[in-house]
Amino acid sequence: MLTEQSAYTNRWRWVSPTAKGILTCSGIVAAFAASSPRASLLVAALLMATAIFGAGIPATRYLRVGAPALLFLGASCLSLLVTLKFTHGGGTLTMQSNPAELSHIARMCGRSCACLTALLLLTLTTPLSDIISLLRSCKVPDTLLDLMTLCYRTLFVLSAAIHETITAQSARLGHSTLALSLRSMGGLVANLTIQVWQRSQALHIAALARNNDGALRFLEHPFAHSRRHITMASGAGVTLILLAVLIP
Amino acid sequence: MHIMEGFLPVSHAIGWSIASAPFVAVGLRSINKKIAEHPEQRMLLGVAAAFTFVLSALKMPSVTGSSSHPTGTGLGAILFGPTALAPIGGVVLLFQALLLAHGGITTLGANIFSMAIVGPFAAVAVFRGATALRLPFGPSVFLAASLADVMTYLTTAAQLALAFPDPAGGFLASLAKFAGVFAITQIPLAICEGFLTVVVMNALIRFNARELREMNVTPREVIRA
Structure with a gap:
């Protein structure tokens, strides 16, 4: 995952x-x-420059991560x-461009871009494990944090299993036609669903072996x-x- | 279809978060109860959340050639029930926002409402309705998974239409516009996910019949056959 690569290798890795x-929340506000x-585009530009020049995120990676949202x-x-426009009498439907709405749309576009850059500043500079620790200090319920921790620690294992299975299926021409591809995908997801039970059972036994009887706690990095x-x-x-409020 | 970060006005973002909060709270309560009775379920739900997340990273063969991915809403709702899916879906949506920049923090409430509440409840309602009508298992699963996707996408379109009503035609015209623009990817996705979920359930019946029976997912006669 591109965000995870950046989160662990950027210059701000050891910034609290x-x-x-706080900077992300301020950006959203x-x-x-x-x-x-x-004003919102200026906020977006400042946050983007902070991530690229301050934290040292490569510009191409930054754009690749933001592309789907854009x-x-x-x-x-x-x-x-x-x-x-619905015309009741004739029952026709007309479509026309609406220049009057342009300023409203521009404002919404600017706001979305600024919020997106604020989010990217956090995600590209902070590993998810640190964000979970941050949420723990914000008193988010333990059950939710446990779900997040387990999800985060397992998703890379499942991703690796997916890649290996797809490679094996492709080697046997399992993705050569649409029908075969759908069948292979079904087999892959079914296999993974079974793995969900098997892996969770193994994790439970491992946790019991370590006398775990409550929330999952991990050592946190000192900053x-x-x-x-x-x-x-x-x-x-x-x-x-x-700046956002005062700039006309 | 995730609403991107900052797209909704602040009143709508807060409103949808408030609307989603009780479902997440009830879901968390039910999960806590489940974990107290069966401690091993904590790991199962966590791994299931990871499974839902990785599903969203899979590229699914789509009839329009567009890049689509399964949402897992229908499958998850049938397997784990709609109540547990609200917090699990919330975690998955938060991860998608943080790891993939799909969706966002300010739009998390709206996205939870459409994908982790409306979709799963629609899936279970359709699945139970189809089972009550004695439809065969395969078509029931197909309808549940497809309609869950369609309901999710229509809810998102309605959320966008509420936030940005058309100046001339109002909410309905705006709904038609948003639903029309995103139908190009969402309708084929719903159909493909329906077929995919049937294939997955068939494989589960073949290889994991005992677990499905314990979860009351499939009628006994289907498993026996």
Whole structure:
């Protein structure tokens, strides 16, 4: 996963997750508080520059991660640009472009871009295990955190199993036609579903062997200069929000 | 179909989060109860969440040639029940936002409502309805999985239409627009996922009949046959 690769290799890996969380929340608040599309696009540009130049995320990887969301944004904006008119008498349907809505759409586009860059700043610089620790400090229920921890620790194992199975199926021409591909996919998912039971049983036995009788706890990384990072992130966040509100 | 980060106005984002919260809370309560009775279920639910996540990364053969992926909503609802799927779906959607930038944190409530609440409940309702009508097992599973996808996609279109009503035609015209634009990928996806879920259930009946019987998923005569 591209985000995970960046999260473990960027320059901000050892910056406190709380500080990065504060900066992300400030970015989202700034996106919603922005007074104009120009202001929200400026917020987006600043957050993107912070991730690329500050945290050292490669620009191509950044764009690849954001591309699916931008595709959704493009399709949705296309829908908003067009107006449908139902004519009751003739029972016809007319479609026309709506230039009056342009400023509204531009504002929404700017807001989405700014929020997306805020989210990417967090996800591309912070491993999910650190985000789960951050959520634990925010008093998220233990059951939900256990689900997240188990999900995170198992998804790479299942991903590896999927890749191996697809390679084996492809080697036997299991994906050569649409029908064969659907059949192979069905076999793969069914096999994985069975593995869900087997692997969970194995995990349960392993946890019992370690005397586990409650929530799953793991050692957390200590973050040096945490207080300094949080102060800096808070300052940057307030500045970002002020910029978004004050820029016309 | 995930609504992207920041796309919904703040009032809608908060509103959908409030609407989803009770379902997630009830789901968590039912999971806690299950775990208290059967501690091994904690691992099962966690691994099931990972399974749902990796399903969304699979590329499914689609009749339009578009890149589609299974959602696992129908399969998960039939296997684990719709109540447990709200928190599991919430975790999966949060992971998709954080690991793949699909969806978002501000739109998490809206996405949970469409994918982890409406979809699973629709799947179970259709599956039980079809079973009550004595439809064969395969078509029942196909209808449940396909209609769960269709309901999820229609709910998302309705959420977008509520947030952005058409200036001339209002909510209905906006719903028609959003549903029309996303139908190109979502309808073939629903049909393909329906077939895929049938293939998966058939394989499970062949190789994992005991587990399915314990979960009351399949009628005994289907397993015996």
